[in-house]
Amino acid sequence: MDLSYIIDQDIEKLSKLEELGCDLDALLLIAKDSLSLCDELGLNSKQSAEFLVRLKRVYDQNQGIMPEPDLILYENSKNQASRLSVENKVTGNTIFFRLENPQKETFICDVCNEGGLIKTQAKTHVSEKHNTS
Numbered sequence: 001m002d003l004s005y006i007i008d009q010d011i012e013k014l015s016k017l018e019e020l021g022c023d024l025d026a027l028l029l030i031a032k033d034s035l036s037l038c039d040e041l042g043l044n045s046k047q048s049a050e051f052l053v054r055l056k057r058v059y060d061q062n063q064g065i066m067p068e069p070d071l072i073l074y075e076n077s078k079n080q081a082s083r084l085s086v087e088n089k090v091t092g093n094t095i096f097f098r099l100e101n102p103q104k105e106t107f108i109c110d111v112c113n114e115g116g117l118i119k120t121q122a123k124t125h126v127s128e129k130h131n132t133s
């Protein structure tokens with residue numbers, strides 16, 4: 001069985017794994033407890049991934065590493081969005097933006113009223129101004 005897809009076909013990661021005295025079969029054995037736990041908790045694959053991401057965040061925090069904020073951008077319409085929201089998956093907080101200028105497609109933050117933000121700046125704005133994680 002070819003398990004290289006597990007590490008996204010990344011030869012460097014595979015080499016690193018082998019340097020550590022491990023291979024992909026061994027990796028599955030190491031991960032077995034975590035995966036069994038996910039099964040026992042009744043988590044599907046997506047929920048299991050989320051579970052592992054949260055474990056990694058707690059681990060990183062315990063190592064003194066500040067986790068990257070996990071932000072997801074939503075828009076109320078793909079063509080001409082009038083509302084945007086950015087959800088922080090870690091804190092569960094959502095920040096909303098409303099359309100400020102339809103011609104320039106700029107948005108204004110509902111929390112701090114900073115305007116002139118284009119869609120692609122919404123996540124950065126939340127990360128820099130409203131990051132409470």
Ligand SMILES: [Zn+2]
Nearest residue numbers: 109111112129
């Ligand atoms: Zn703001």
